[in-house]
Amino acid sequence: MDELSAKLNQHFAGRVVRKDLTKKIKEGANVPVYVLEYLLGMYCATEDEDSIREGVERVKSILAENFVRPDEAEKVKSKIREHGRYTIIDRVTVKLNEKKDVYEAEFSNLGIKGVVMPSSYVKNYERLLAGGIWCIIKMDYYFDEEQKGSSPFCINSLTPIQLPNLELEEIMVGRRHFTKDEWIDVLIRSIGLEPTKLSNNVKWHMLERMVPLVENNYNLCELGPRGTGKSHIYKEISPNSILVSGGQTTVANLFYNMASRQIGLVGLWDCVAFDEVAGISFKDKDAIQIMKDYMASGSFARGKEEKAATASMVFIGNINQSVDALLKTSHLFEPFPEAIANDTAFFDRIHYYLPGWEIPKFRPEFFTDEYGFITDYLAEFLREMRKRSFSDAFDRYFKLGNNLNQRDVIAVRKTVSGLVKLIYPNGEFDKDDIEEILRYALIGRRRVKEQLKKIGGMEFYDVHFSYIDNETMNEQFVSVPEQGGDKIIPEGLGKPGHVYTVARGRTGMIGVYKIETQVVSGSGKFEKTGLGSDREAKEAIETAFRFFRANSKKISGSISTTTKDYLMHVEDINGVGLTSELSLAAFVALCSGALDRPCQSQMVILGSMSIGGTINKVEELANVLQVCFDAGAKKVLMPMSSATDIATVPPELFAKFQISFYQSPEDAVFKALGVE
Structure with a gap:
């Protein structure tokens, strides 16, 4: 265990896991990473190799015996009936049945619902009511002929696998024991990567990938070569984000279904990521317009009412030629489909353009064998921080130059807020710290503006972004590396x-x-x-x-x-x-x-x-x-x-x-x- 891992175990005991263990078991078991890491955190949070080996075997046997696979649901139901009591691992969602005045549970993989849930669990674990959580449940079976309408399945005991609630104060206090660089390395290890193999610039790009998970209504675009892990964080790391593969969806699925009167993905998830932007297509003609409306304001109109949501939008895609060639012949948004490729209003709503070509292709040595936060602990921290804002974090020290219009200012403030939440969640930073974040935020937004200028011409002439020191009134300009x-x-x-x-x-x-x-x-x-x-x-x-x-x-x-x-x-x-x-x-x-x-x-x-x-x-x-x-x-x-x-x-x-x-x-x- 290296020095950083030892420090992490000291200040966040029980909240961390060795990431190579996750990798080994995940390759052979198709279970969510957060379920796996919760169990590893319970049985393998030790330095002793023999104990770790025993813990890994214990986790494997628990998954083999108790994890409910959807295709084996009937077999598991039979075991509960025959044994009278049986322990399972499943995702449980609870609703209040106001007609009967009881809480009723639905089991995702087991496929049963209407199971009475004791109110004490609902009070202790509120997330049961908000989308559900994975749990270890001891199930009893009791069939009563006189109560034919009720379920014979009963909950004997329930232990959440996902974090039922998060003590944010624990993170605030723990953060004080780490330097800025150490904390950044902890976050990068928590998503499974080894920071000692990455350059400082790439580390910042990895943090930027997390900003849509920590900031409401944040629009990020990342285009670059294949194999750089663009979609990894949105698919594997957070249970609160969804990856729309292939880019094809409908307005009903994404925003609001008029027939069923249900809100779409933007209302159910913290982050909606579109994989392969080249394939983005909608059957509805007004879809792009609705998306632009949502990206600008966080709300959209469907039918007679306006709906609001907080989901961030991420656009991921591949650039198949060199950046130099693309800049000479076209612009950096070219991989988008024809319906969007020259729509300056759409691209103007993107808050940050992450240069995927600056990230190396992932090789085995880029994945860490050291300790990082349990994935679900990290995801809950990110989700909890969405309730806070640091968009005014730099106002005390700096003001923005006159080339930034209102949309530019919003974009820069959102990026600054997101990165401060990640690196300085307790709000403890100095002038140099915030200047580093401000420069990074300005570069990503200027990259968007430079491409808008290429597409839209004179309308976007003001690309020379700068910030002014409030004390010295010294103005610093930022440039985009690939423009030259x-x-x-x-x-x-x-x-x-x-x-x-x-x-x-x-x-x-x-x-x-x-x-x-x-x-x-x-x-x-x-x-x-x-x-x-x-x-x-x-x-x-x-x-x-x-x-x-x-x-x-x-x-x-x-x-x-x-x-x-x-x-x-x-x-x-x-x-x-x-x-x-x-x-x-x-x-x-x-x-x-x-x-x-x-x-x-x-x-x-x-x-x-x-x-x-x-x-x-x-x-x-x-x-x-x-x-x-x-x-x-x-x-x-x-x-x-x-x-x-x-x-x-x-x-x-x-x-x-x-x-x-x-x-x-x-x-x-x-x-x-x-x-x-």
């Missing part, structure tokens, strides 16, 4: 002949293009590379060179087009396809190379020109400027004809740049090179 957009245009002066421009590519997306020009001694040849078979891009570059040859003397008498060779390479940095709007930037690049003088640092040159030097205005100026900002541009050179479109640009975005206007190609060259 901030480094496209580096700081400082570039090389002569190197120019950046932004335009709409062949795929319909706006991207950044880098034009590199090299000038060497020669006889006036012009060579161009990087254009492939794109005819319009080639024509734009040819236009630039012809104009350069005809007008270079207007720029400088020192430029020669007969004793120098010009080599030009065009790079489509974002992979959005080449563009026909390269002529003006290419002309500036040729002049910059010929004069051996670099353009101003972090500058983007916008606009294009005709063979005669006529300047074309920039289409979709606001969207283009947003891409300039994302790429790291600080200065923008644009045609004077685009000045009328400045009103379409959000003021916060326009203020990010030093803007210069040009009236002719020659004017553009002088301003780009900083020549007065």
Whole structure:
């Protein structure tokens, strides 16, 4: 037993179990993990190997003899009758029969109901009335001919296997004996994983997977490679969540059945997880709309009334190509079905996008052999914490930047609240602790917003999330690792002949293009590379060179087009396809190379020109400027004809740049090179 396991046994005696024992028995017995771990906690909570072996055998024999399998229900009923008394393990649900003024029990696997339940058990174990709990029950059999309407089965004694109630104070006090890192490791071991084999980043992702179980109405999306355990926690760990395999369901099943007047999955479970988002489909046309309504407000309208529920929504799926390739050609929500894939309103309701590609594929060594909380104890802790909220946890130390709209703020607050409940359930944390959680929350929501910007364009321009220290007023920005957009245009002066421009590519997306020009001694040849078979891009570059040859003397008498060779390479940095709007930037690049003088640092040159030097205005100026900002541009050179479109640009975005206007190609060259 390592140091952490010893500490866990000391402060949570009887609440912990060795996770490798669960794994061994679970592989051979199809019983719920929480039933199994309760028994292991009873018979194997010791360090002595011989006692553990005996305990495991005892658990196996109890399961073999007393666990009721549905296909053996009649055999077990016969044993109760023949023996007069027999012990069983089954799920028991209780209802009050107000006509007879008695509590009546229903046995899930045994398939009997109407069994009178002594009221003392109901008072002690309230969960019997709320969905039922697994129990060990001693059953008696007594048939009375005079009372033909009543059940001959009687309950002699009942012991809950699931936790009948949870002393939250026990966890609050116990938490104080562990450091932050130790407590995180305890939680990760409790879901069966070995934290020493995981990086710090992956540990945080594992905690994030638990947030929908601890936070009401939380919407999480996780897309990534296969084999990373995306659905494990919702299927195996918590008896309070349900996994909708294949993604196919109906409005009646998920929300409300109008015929039977019964609420659906969102009212019965703490968390509804959709496995394989690519397969999400509804027969009802209004299903997506109802789901959007529920994800935004926690309520939905069916028939004449509005229903409220607290279930969180989790969307799990696979990304079949590399993230880099997906970001260049599409967006990170692409695996969703066609009905949803371009619905920005749906994705805007997702509070956190967990990057599944950052989690390694699970191998045997990733599963722990050490102690963790009994699964049901963990699940009850998570469920109990849903009644609390820490959404204002960071207000004392920080406030959020101005790029976050109301939905962003709600998303960040919910994530912060969920992670605080998991890591600091007693509310004891300091400024550094909450800053770590706040940064993590902002990154996941910004990942959602970045993809919304790709799908919806200018409507979602405000993606530069930040938080401000209340004391120093220092503003910290967060970036999304896979975007890497901030480094496209580096700081400082570039090389002569190197120019950046932004335009709409062949795929319909706006991207950044880098034009590199090299000038060497020669006889006036012009060579161009990087254009492939794109005819319009080639024509734009040819236009630039012809104009350069005809007008270079207007720029400088020192430029020669007969004793120098010009080599030009065009790079489509974002992979959005080449563009026909390269002529003006290419002309500036040729002049910059010929004069051996670099353009101003972090500058983007916008606009294009005709063979005669006529300047074309920039289409979709606001969207283009947003891409300039994302790429790291600080200065923008644009045609004077685009000045009328400045009103379409959000003021916060326009203020990010030093803007210069040009009236002719020659004017553009002088301003780009900083020549007065």
